[in-house]
Amino acid sequence: MSAPRLNRQLVLEAPDVLSDGAGGFIKGWVPLGIVWANVTSRSGRETAQNGAPVSRMSFRIIVRAAPAGSDKRPAAQQRFREGERIFTIEAVAEHDPEGRYLACFAQEEQVV
Numbered sequence: 001m002s003a004p005r006l007n008r009q010l011v012l013e014a015p016d017v018l019s020d021g022a023g024g025f026i027k028g029w030v031p032l033g034i035v036w037a038n039v040t041s042r043s044g045r046e047t048a049q050n051g052a053p054v055s056r057m058s059f060r061i062i063v064r065a066a067p068a069g070s071d072k073r074p075a076a077q078q079r080f081r082e083g084e085r086i087f088t089i090e091a092v093a094e095h096d097p098e099g100r101y102l103a104c105f106a107q108e109e110q111v112v
Contacts, residue, residue: 004062004101006036010080010087012072029079032071037080038062039087046112053112059087061104062095074104 011031018028044057061080066073073092074080080087087106095101 004038004095006038006062006064008037008039008082010035010037010039010061010063010082012074012078013081014071014078029081031081032078035063035072035074035080039082055110055112057108057110059106059108061087061089061106062101063104065094065099065102074102080104080106 012033012035013029013031016028016030017025020026038061040060040062042058042060044055047054047056063074074089076089076091078089080089085108087104087108089104089106091105093103093105095103
């Protein structure tokens with residue numbers, strides 16, 4: 001198996017609860033670091049959410065592996081950001097038998 005071509009720079013982000021300054025909390029995102037990735041589209045479809053059409057595209061994103069428990073290792077419920085694009089991670093698996101790369105299965109949604 002040849003090494004994947006990691007040619008796109010993505011920011012790995014994790015969900016966090018932040019103070020809203022008025023005694024409450026809001027959900028926010030904390031950057032964990034920059035990763036180089038290979039992003040491949042898989043399938044897409046259009047659905048309706050709250051009466052608005054939404055384009056939903058699935059992707060396989062390959063990144064270098066990090067040890068289990070490391071904050072540099074992607075996990076479900078985290079996301080990748082590339083500029084304004086957001087890829088929500090749904091699952092992560094080892095991409096190769098040696099465990100050098102991880103395959104992250106992610107979704108991107110856009111209102112059309």
